[in-house]
Amino acid sequence: MTDQTHSPRHTVIVGGVAGGMSAATRLRRRDEHARITVLEKSGHVSFANCGLPYYIGGVIEGRENLLLQTPASLHERFNLDVHVNTEVTAIDRAAHELTVTDLTTGQQRTIGYDTLVLSPGAAPFIPPVPGIERALALRTVEDTDRIHDAVAGLAPGAPVVVAGGGFIGIEVAENLAHRGLDVTVVEFGPQIMGPLDPEIAGIVERRLVDNGVHVLTGTGVATVEDVTVTLTDGTSRPADLVIAAAGVRPATGFAAEAGLETLAGGALVVDATWRTSDPDIFAVGDAVATPDALTGEPVVVPLAQTANRDGRLVADIISGDDVSLPRTWGTSVMGVFGLQVASTGWTEKRLVAAGVPHQVIATHPASHAGYYPGAAGLSMKLLVGTGDFRGEDLRDRILGAQVVGEEGADKRLDILATAMQSGRRASELLDLELAYAPQFSSAKDPVNMLGYIADNLRTGRTELVTWNQIDELAQDAVLLDVRTPGEFAAGSLPGAVNIPLDELRGRLGEVRELCGEAPVVVFCQVGQRGHVAESVLRGEGLTRVYNLTGGYRTWSDGQRTLR
Amino acid sequence: MTDQTHSPRHTVIVGGVAGGMSAATRLRRRDEHARITVLEKSGHVSFANCGLPYYIGGVIEGRENLLLQTPASLHERFNLDVHVNTEVTAIDRAAHELTVTDLTTGQQRTIGYDTLVLSPGAAPFIPPVPGIERALALRTVEDTDRIHDAVAGLAPGAPVVVAGGGFIGIEVAENLAHRGLDVTVVEFGPQIMGPLDPEIAGIVERRLVDNGVHVLTGTGVATVEDVTVTLTDGTSRPADLVIAAAGVRPATGFAAEAGLETLAGGALVVDATWRTSDPDIFAVGDAVATPDALTGEPVVVPLAQTANRDGRLVADIISGDDVSLPRTWGTSVMGVFGLQVASTGWTEKRLVAAGVPHQVIATHPASHAGYYPGAAGLSMKLLVGTGDFRGEDLRDRILGAQVVGEEGADKRLDILATAMQSGRRASELLDLELAYAPQFSSAKDPVNMLGYIADNLRTGRTELVTWNQIDELAQDAVLLDVRTPGEFAAGSLPGAVNIPLDELRGRLGEVRELCGEAPVVVFCQVGQRGHVAESVLRGEGLTRVYNLTGGYRTWSDGQRTLR
Incomplete structure (x- = not known):
């Protein structure tokens, strides 16, 4: 007092x-x-x-x-x-x-x-380009009224350009599409959703495109004219309305x-x-x-x-209390066309840029037990420290996470954020006791699955490679697809060989012949069968065996950003 | 290896x-x-x-x-x-x-x-009562087939008795009701859902009753005859099918x-x-x-x-690893007629029975921002240690939590379970950085709200009483309802006086006159306005001011179990 x-x-x-x-x-x-x-x-x-x-x-x-x-x-x-x-x-x-x-x-x-x-x-950053004063930005209730009124005056299917593919740009784009407009998001950077890693942003981009929103990356608004926007790549788009969402x-x-x-x-x-x-x-x-x-x-x-x-x-x-600033982790979630997009802590690209030693774990578990109706696939990414950084031992430390999916992504991200902020180690996610019933989770919750993988990493029982290392690895490694022939036929990594997991023990001779002295990268759809295959091959004495984390699915998600 | x-x-x-x-x-x-x-x-x-x-x-x-x-x-x-x-x-x-x-x-x-x-x-525990061999229990696929076949032979609206109101009993009761049967749950104990505290179980019971399931507590199956079950209280119920779900x-x-x-x-x-x-x-x-x-x-x-x-x-x-048993916390969730019922750690009744010094925090926040459609009310209960137990300092320690609601209860429980298992203190829930967007949470997440209350408790800025202390307190305390006159008229604590929060500063004289030397228990619907009122009265020099945790709503939930 x-x-x-x-x-x-x-x-x-x-x-x-x-x-x-x-x-x-x-x-x-x-x-x-x-x-x-x-x-x-x-x-x-x-x-x-x-x-x-x-x-x-x-x-x-x-x-x-x-x-x-x-x-x-x-x-x-x-x-x-x-x-x-x-x-x-x-x-x-x-x-x-x-x-x-x-x-x-x-x-x-x-x-x-x-x-x-x-x-x-x-305040919204307004890029200094000719005609930008025609664009509307969104910050206050008054701004909202202006955009609301402008939208009310547009015909169904009228073209709208949203300049900026960050949180606000994507949220506005989704809502304008809900209003029946023909929306194009223009993002100057190489990917939308800059705070996410590219393969995760690729999932968001696919969701936008699947819902009729056009997404252009690597280009920006150069000029705004009456009903046309000209882009920095020289092309132009019709635009009855332009929204400026290029950050704040x-x-x-x-x-x-x-x-x-x-x-x-x-x-x-x-x-x-x-x-x-x-x-x-x-x-x-x-x-x-x-x-x-x-x-x-x-x-x-x-x-x-x-x-x-x-x-x-x-x-x-x-009021006189002795309080100090909590650390800031940057925990966020966004909804876009039914997809939950959640993130906390550092991304892979920030860790790479800062030189923080780390390992990427990716997986795609179901949001709840597959036998109970309505389960949706999650895409999860966990960043785990593997060494010292600025004098701090970051081994097994949770450095960041990204989770995307139609159900339960927000929950898993919040669990991971809580564990990270409470000092829990990545491998200690394995024995986290979470609430299970088949409509809410699996007996091994997706967060536990990340813990299992982190523990296998910590103890050297798995070695993971990431989707963005495949091109380089493919120079001399054998890429072994352990999915079914049907899955293989529907698409696989360039140059991959198919031996289904359930046939692997009977075809070890083939594997040895294929590999010779070369390393082998095994992969499946999401990483789980790949890990069993990795265990089989290591158990048979092969030493240079790697599992593609997140499997073919993460690799596919990543391709979108390499266009 | x-x-x-x-x-x-x-x-x-x-x-x-x-x-x-x-x-x-x-x-x-x-x-x-x-x-x-x-x-x-x-x-x-x-x-x-x-x-x-x-x-x-x-x-x-x-x-x-x-x-x-x-x-x-x-x-x-x-x-x-x-x-x-x-x-x-x-x-x-x-x-x-x-x-x-x-x-x-x-x-x-x-x-x-x-x-x-x-x-x-x-294995299911089968109570040794005459005719119990007619009852079906549920453990295996074969058991499931038997119940499935029996249900198929019943007419719509046929009476079924489920003996036992625990997890399996309630899950089976809900599913039999889905099949159009007239279901009665018979629970020998004083409340259904024994692993929950009574006022939380009361919410589950109300949900069952609202969906046409009859719930009888404090009575058990005495005999099973052809199409009739006689109960230990002497009454009998028709029963074309009896399910034995009295624990395992x-x-x-x-x-x-x-x-x-x-x-x-x-x-x-x-x-x-x-x-x-x-x-x-x-x-x-x-x-x-x-x-x-x-x-x-x-x-x-x-x-x-x-x-x-x-x-x-x-x-x-x-395989030779040096691993030891993780502590077991008892984290669970159940769905019943759209209600999520989640729990972890110790309940109030277990803490009371064991003599663990503790404090109860109850609140009823919205599952996400109220201005975004579809928000549902949560009922949250947090058990916080307040002293030593068996030589361990439990002050500010999270000892258990129960969360019930139609949306996001599983998420909040899992966040609390993660915090508890990771050693985070109750008051440290206040600065937990969770993912926020209006369709997923509030800018102050319900878990943060628990942290705010725990921090106010820790620092002595609030003193809480619980619904089950009201009868005793009402002997000499003034019960001050700070809700609106409309809320007050729809039902309040027996003997309560109504001064709406927004009028409180102008009616302090009345409050002083009412109280004299007596303590005052303020309350609102869920506890939040009550806390503001508590702050006002303390700021005006009143010292014996208590806020009813969880407000009128928690008190009402508790009444169901006192019949």
Whole structure:
């Protein structure tokens, strides 16, 4: 309880959505007599920002569902002084004073503070190309109204270009397709969904294409004209509507001008107590760089759940608690045309780029017991440490995970995220006791399966290769497809030889003849039969035997990104 | 790799379903040249035992879906020697020899072993009442066929009595109701679903009743006659079919006769390496008692996933690995009429009985963001340690959890089980970074909410009371309902006074007058508004303020079991 007998300290919070509102309400619960003011630039506070694309798509009906609170309801419930349409244009740190503009009247005034919490969020990045002012971006309720109205004016099947294939771009693309529009996603990078590894992003891309969305990668919007978008590859597409979804940038101009330390992209730098370079000014949310869980380096992770969490913890610090910044892991999930796309921690490409020693485990188990109706295939990828990095022993450490599927992908990712954040080792996923009934899981849960593979790796009982190593391995290794002849005939790795697993023991002579001194890469559809084949061949004395992790299916998923 | 150059050791595995088959196949992968024999009493191995009720109900169509493997397919894939319809009747431990009977021919023979793995499972307990031989039990595929045939001969709406309200009884009851029968569950104990706490079991009971299943508790089957069941309370029910589902007993007669140590109920006692009192004989699965995660005392936890896991680990031990028994937590989930019922660790009633100092946290968050269609209410209960038990400091330790709801209950339970098994503290659930998008969760996930409450408890910022303490508290405390007048009018705690939360700050005088020196228990529907009210009153200097955990809803759920 802070000093109730003195005049109450004044905390001003800039930004009234996730992080800011969590800080404000927690502060009230901590101190019934604190003076708390919230300033929000847009016309709405505490709105459902993650729901905006779904209102455009008609999944969420009724605009009122987006508006969770009003200044009046927040005053009633939490005794907060909330001002919308109020932009902070300057901070006078010495005077502890903000300059704010009322955006409805244009009037300026100043507001004093004892403590300042910045949660201004991030604004859409608008690529500087001719005609881009015709494009609409999505951040606020007002933006949503604009896109909603624009869509209402379009004929069924009208062409729309979404510039950007990240989370927001894909969510908007799905929702515009739901509205019957002919949607093209244009992504400048080599793959959509940059925060995922390419073979996982390939699954998302296939889902989009299967649902009629066109996906162009490696090209960007060059110009926007009346009803045409010209791309950087010289082609053009009709576009009655253009959505700018090329990422976001921290909305920190006013803070940087006040001399607060920022990174190159504009993110506010905070210490382990969320304090900016000014100890009376805290910052949380999408505008802030927090220490990465693995390296400790500041990274921007624009996620609603961390903003909420951090806003609350900052309120605890302001209330006098000894709290420090939790590590940030970057845990996310997205739904797209019935596919759940979930991820946590580091991706393979980030590990490769940073030089972190690691191993990839891929598998495709069923979401629940195959004999119970409705099971769907999952695609799971686990990144496991295999050595030291910056003086830390990362062997058997869970470094990241990606899970995709129509059912239970979010659950498996959350289990993996919990294990990772709680220090559980990859091989210790094998004896994790999870809830089983046939409609929910398998007696060996997909997460246990990852643990079994990690334990086989840890103990040297399996050696895995990955889909993106096959081209190089194929130079001198035998590729042995142990699936059935029917599966083999429907498609296999170039140059592979087919000996079905159930015939392998009787055809060992053939295998020995094929291999000679060469290594052998065994593979099946998802990796499980491959592992049995690997065990058989090792048991027969072959030493250079490798199993293709994730099997033919992961390899196929990866091909999409190599076009 | 074990000694391949000598004559291979012979491992005999008794029981060919979950634990036994996991041991057999893992042993093969570990040793291509081992001699492995599997003996199964029933006519089928590796069958989908958890799927049997759903075949009866027609949810799983096609009997062949229950049969995952055959002796022939297991020979082909894993080079196993599998014998079905083969009962082990005696173990000659000195001679390392089994006596077995071929149940199709009646012929006896002996089989030698070097290592024996017992995974005989548990058989239904048949209460010794007159006429009980008319009742059908469910364990094997053959049992399933009998029930399936019996159901096919019944008219729509025919009365059926299920004797026993545990997992199998409830699953069978649901499936018989799906087949259009008039089902009554008779449970001798004071509540159905004994492994759950009463207010959680009350939710399951309501779901059954809402779907037309009759539930009788505190009474058992006394006699079974032609088409009538007489109960121990003297009443009788028509019953064209009686299902015996009164629990199971380890099927260990032959093992006990051989002098292997068992507990009173028949469960085989094993050490930390799954060895029975004979070091050449291992045992896993439903017939075995394993150390409880909290007390280390041997408990029988008949779950498919632990049987599978332990069978695999025993194969590793036989292969020479240094592995020891993981703690057993008792993690389970059941589906009943669209409700997911999940549990892990200790219940409140077990903690109370054992004298473990603990605190109950209850809450009812939405399964995903309320503004996105389809969110369902969850009922969550977390048991948190508050002191020492047997020399161990259990403060802030997660001791158990129960989660019930139509969506995402299995996910939240698995997250909590993972956190608990990984040593994460209850208050550390607050900064667990879980995957959020509005169709999957809320920005503050229900698991985070439990962490927030646990942290408020840990730091003394909330004091909770539970539904079953209300009667006693009501003797001298003021019960303050802070919900809206409409909610209050629809039902509240007896004697409660209504001051809506949003009016509380303006009506503090009333509160002070009401309370005088008495304590005040605030409550709302689920606990959240109650906590804000608690903060307001504490901030105003009231010291004896308590929040009813789980609110009016948990209290209501609990009333069902007090009839």
